[in-house]
Each structure stands twice: as C-alpha cells, then as structure tokens.
Amino acid sequence: MFFSNKYFIKFVVIFFLSGCGGGDNSDTVSNPPTVTTSTVTTSCVNPHSADYPESYKGKFETPSPRGKLSSHIVRGISFKDYSPIWIYDGLSQSERNNCSRDEYVKLMYLEALQAMSASGAQRVWVYNYGQWNDSQEPWVVAEANYHTPKKYVEYIVEQARLLDIDIYFSWQFTQNNVDGDIIVEQGEKLTLNKLKIILDAHQKNMIIQAKHAQKIAIKGISADWNAMWLTLHTDELKEYYIVRFAEIIDDIRANFDGDIIWGQIGTVINDQRIFSRVDSILINALQCCGNQFNAEEDAKLTTELVKQKTFESLTNQHMQIYCGDINQPCWHGMSNIELPVTLIIQVQSREDFFLNGWKEDGFCTPGSLEDGTEVSCIQESFVTDFSVQSVGIEGIMQAIEEQNTFMINSVDIHTGYWLSPTLTPNFEGFPNTSQSVRGKPAEDIVKYWYTGQE
Secondary structure (H helix, E strand, C coil), X not given: CCCCCCCCCXXXXXXXXXXXXXXXXXXXXXXXXXXXXXXXXCCCCCCCCCCEEHHHHCCCXXXXXXXXXXXXXXXXXXXXXXXXXXXXXXXXXHHHCCCCHHHHHHHHHHHHHHHHHHCCCCEEEEEECECEECCCCCCECCHHHXXXXXXXXHHHHHHHHHCCCEEEEEEECCCEECCCCECCCCCCECCHHHHHHHHHHHHHHHHHHHHHHHHHCCXXXXXXXXXXXXXXXXXXXXXXXXHHHHHHHHHHHHHCCCEEEECCCCCCCCCHHHHCCCCEEEEECCCCCCCCCCHHHXXXXXXXXXXXXXXXXXXXXXHXXXXXXXCCCCCCCCCCCCCCEEEEECCCCECCHHHHCCCCCCCCXXXXXXXXXXXXXXXXXXXXXXXXXXXXXXXXHHHHHHCCCCCEEEEXXXXXXXXXXXXXXXXXXXXXXXXXXXXXXXXXXXXXXXXXXX
C-alpha cells in the first residue's frame, strides 16, 4: 500500500515525511481543547492548537439537538485508529513543550479520554495492528511491531476505569509484512489455501489478544478484524470462513470473560454457528453513500432527510441479515437469533460526504479531480464542511431513538476521536474532513444526545 510522500505511511512503516500547511490562519475560530490541564506531568503541555478557519463551519445551519438517547443504550466514542507516538515523532523539539515521548503519549490519551467522558462516553473502542512476519506459518505480529505498545493499551484501560469508561478492543488486519510488502490485497478473491493462511494467523493472534484483554480487564473484544475485507466468491470459501470463525470465537471465549462482538469487518454474516457464539453484532447505522443520496438531496441536506435514509438503511440491513431480502442469498445455517446491536455512526465533515461516501482521512491517496486530472493526494481537493457532519449525526441520532427495527444496546461514534486537538491538515493527516467529532460542532450534538446537556 503506497501513498503520497506528503503524509505519513500507515500500515506499512510508521514514520514522518514533509507535511502540508494547515490552511489560512485568518478568521480562525478559537476552539481550545476540552481539557487544558493534565495530571500526567507538571511540565508536559499539550502543544496542539484547536483553531480552524471560519470557512470550515460550512454551508448549512448547525442543527439544535432534538433529544436524548434512551437510558438503556450505552454511549460510545472510538479512538481514531492510530497512536500518538508517531505524532510526537513528527513534532519539532521546540513543539514538544518539554514532553518526553512517554509523557506526551500518556497526555494525549488522558486528555482524549477526559474529553470523551465529558461528552458522555461510557464505552471507548481501541484499535491495534502491526506488520506480519510471514516468513513462518502461522503469520505472527511481534509485540515490538505493535502500532500501540501494550503498555499504552494498559494505560488507556487504567485511566478509562477511573472515568467509568469501559474499553472495547478490535484488531486491524494489516495487509503488509515487516518488509512493507503487500501480502493481502484489499478485497482479494482468495484461494482456499490463502484463506486458511489468513485465518490461521488471525486465530493465533486473537488468542494472544484475548489473553491480554482478560488480564487487563478489557470489557469487550471483536472476534473479526477491522479495516480489511475479503471476497468470499465461492460456497466453499464461505463455509470454511464460518467454520473457522466459529473456532476462533470459541478460542476467544476460552480465554476471555467479556463481551464478544461480530461485525467490525463491515459485514454481518448471519449463520447459526456465529450468532450462537457472540454476544452482539455491530453494524453501520447509515450505509451510504452514492446510491442513497442524489446530487439534489446532497445540496439540500436536512436532518429529516438523513433520518429517513437511516430508517431505510436499518430496514434493508435487517432484511439482509435475517434473510428477508430475496435478492440477498442466505448463508447456510442461517440464524433467527435477534442479537443486541451496536450501531456505529461515521459521518465525515466533508462537503460531498453524503454524495461520495467515506474517504481516507489519515493520509494521502491518489485520485482524479472533476476535470479528470490525476493527483497524488486527492484529500487536498476536499472541501471541509463541519455542518454536513452535524446535520448527518443529528439525523442519525433521531432515527436511532425512533426506530424499532433492531434491538440496540449501544451507539458508537466510529473511529471518531482524533488523538490530538488538531483540526487543520498537516502531517497528522486530515482531521478537518475526518469522521472525528473532536472539537467540531458535531461533538456538542453528540454530547447532548448522550447527556442531555449542552
């Protein structure tokens, strides 16, 4: 996986290259971090600015939140899926504000957790990953190659406990090996042997992760991985996938007492052998975009429209998961078990989000401009619009509170909290157009739905 050299390379080797500017500094909105003090150290100070240009507010009026989630629904916000370590390494010596790397990393995690707690978070998802050593089978990820070292996962759990926040954990299946070579293509059509290699690696790794999660009192763990998807194009592959994941879930259960969740991979496969083994499933509240919103709807976006589209999305997903859609083939051994559901919300603060869908927010990817020009960093052409995110999240929250399709036990702002207060693009990535709500008007909407307070 190769990306523009203007930003960091993620999932291959974590390091820093030359960053781009953060936009116009005139007419900025002062938006200081939610938490300005820390107990980590008396000398280490958060070096980041949360200011952003007035233009980022966008073209729509920011809606006023209209309700509060039912008390039985657990409120969740997830960390952005990287570690503050590489941010620290990208700062100049003067920008580090007397922070050692360890002090800085702990400060970033602590302040993020405190801010999420202030917004009503009761559950926080943490992600980890690392490059595979594929010189042996099963493939393994050495602890030294974990993107987030175990000591910081333990620190997160410890600090979250003090804030009455439960930590849930998901592994991300990296597509690269320790040499940076791609060993699994995104969406690859697999042979049975290749699928076996992948699931052997995942099974061995998840036993390791489950044992660590049990030791440090993590409350929940995803059985499947996040951020990499496969194409199971034959019945033989589908059957093997289900059988092996049933074994993987059993192995997790044998080593972990907490909740086991199914669906981080982005597809909920309904099969009795899976549903009978997990505690809940995870789906996207609003599967979009491109085929759900047309240009006219996108130009006149309203919370009511987003709410109606969310209703449609939930109905369609329920039909697919429980085989009510004749166009959606049912899996062998389909289950009628109605499991509790975590609904994830992932709305980016980008002008065309509801028309063109999610785009990478952590680094540059190549793409084509409207006039056909090929560019190495399509992210630089995106128009930041915080109001799109606010309208979207408000509409989805209204739908969640009014729907009766799924048995919802949790809501999660998915990979929705940047690890620093930064809101302008630089070497950290593109927080300005990210699904992160941190420091944006959408965070106030989330807080109101979660707590009933402004």
